[in-house]
Amino acid sequence: MAQIKLSNLKHSYYPNPQGPEDYALKEIDVTWRDGGAYALLGPSGCGKSTLLNIISGLLMPSEGRILFGDSDVTALPPDQRNIAQVFQFPVIYDTMSVRENLAFPLKNRGAAPDKIASRVQEIAEMLDVVEMLDTRAAGLSPDNKQKISMGRGLVRDDVNVVMFDEPLTVIDPHLKWKLRSKLKELHQRVQATMIYVTHDQTEALTFADEVVVMQEGEVVQIGTPVDLFERPQHTFVGHFIGSPGMNVLPCQATGDHAMFEGHEVALEGPVTGDGGTLTLGVRPEHVAIGESGVPAHVTKVSDVGRHFIVEAMVGQTPLKAVLDHGAPEQGSEVRLSFDAAKTRVYRDGWIATQERGA
């Protein structure tokens, strides 16, 4: 087990990449602490699977290094990295029994038979599959197959990191939740570093201690689920995480105020830097209806159970608010106020306000 460090990692699927658009991964620098639970979150095609395959050794990065602890594993093949990977579609060896499936990685590495037997037993108990050990793996349900492919990763006690590549895609919704809590439990028991790739924010936020959000081959923010929600570093994070996502509105800024559709809006702190395109970011949860504020016309109110989602137009700009109670009538004129401490300006997508007192 070891800390994993990715240093100046770049990858292109083209033999001679010309510009940044040819890179599936642009400049990745991340350090993953030993024993942590991480999620790699991003939309399809953002490079998260590429990154995963580079860590596991299935892909050689075009540039940069991968360090497990102090050793450079960039050039090592997957079987020498002591990693485990669980794929989107459960991979099991059809002709083998569950027991043989679990024993396979140990057998290939020439472990002693009694050690294999005890490890397999231990892992089977952990995964609740003891009673299936002698059945043929081909006949199992998808969730059990996925457990077995996970087990094949965990059975080795020297495993550095267990990686999950959207492992719940083919699992029935009611079993997803079960398997997810099993994963969390396993992480606490085996203490191995786990990296979980997904495009589903719920999966990422419930599994991980720290989430790495990716977009177009770049890491846009690394943080705890609370960080990502409370203070998105990039409009993409704000929009991608949360349901509905953060309002991203056109604006101008002066000092610690922004002008939005001709109205002055207070910000969390002074705006830094200059140039670029400015946008105002505020989560629907931090928009309230009050006596004063920006005048808006309510276009739609949806009751989603725990709260109301209000869609409104301010001038020509649509925005959303989430209210616990007291939703206005559709078609009515209201005034919206933004929580200043949670309202920020973004320059070319990146956060451009300083937190007061920070």
Place this chain on the structure above:
Amino acid sequence: MRTENQKAWLFVIPVLALVAFNALVPMMTVVNYSVQETFGNNQFFWEGLGWFEQILRSDRFQAALGRQFMFTAIILAIEVPLGIIVALSMPRKGFWVPVCLVLMALPMLIPWNVVGSMWNIFTLPKIGLLGYFLNDVLGINYDMTQQPISAWITVVVMDVWHWTSLVVLLCYAGLVSIPDAYYQAAKIDGASAWSVFRYIQLPKMKAVLTIAVLLRFMDSFNIYTEPFVLTGGGPGNSTTLLSIDLVKIALGQFDLGPAAAMSLIYFAITLLVSWVFYVLMTKDDQP
């Protein structure tokens, strides 16, 4: 509530008629001949199971059957492993995939009697390209018109040339359907190339391989045109396979009764062996 509507039977009639005229009627004609003796003039005499007994006891039939089994065993033993090896070494993606597929399919597109003629001309000792090369350049004494061994080798090589592609294409279809994740998982699990073949590729190819073996068994067991055109069953009777012998009896000697009995025995053997193959190859499919 029970419905009394029997209209559905009407819709089955076309299929019944089709099956009757292309299978049942011809088949029953053969059965009819197999239990009677005729001397022409449409006069028939009841023979019972006499022809069957005569055929089964005849040395000629037993020898032809032996040759038939040997031929089928040899070509299966060559074509199945060779087909798997070729399929494994074909590219999975890129420019060469269609090229390989077309090259593989070519021999199968050639009409059977053309294949026989091609190989005949190709292997004739004095004038054939291969025959001339073997005899006059390499100094190997090879003459498929005179030596039973040469004739056998030629018939087998011809069949391998003609039909290995079928095994290749079926296996290839099985191979390309294996998701990359299997190979990646195997790499991570530290599996050797042999383990990958044994535990991933072979199990995934099993269904198509079963079909390939069955098709190759049936086709090779019933083979007629190519060896007939190539060797005519000779030299002597050395390459007279069952179907060639059957045609000799039926159309050469015009012994309709024995020929009919032999056809039925032939059919029964093909059916029985196919069934045994199928059962053996699919018996552990049930989890």
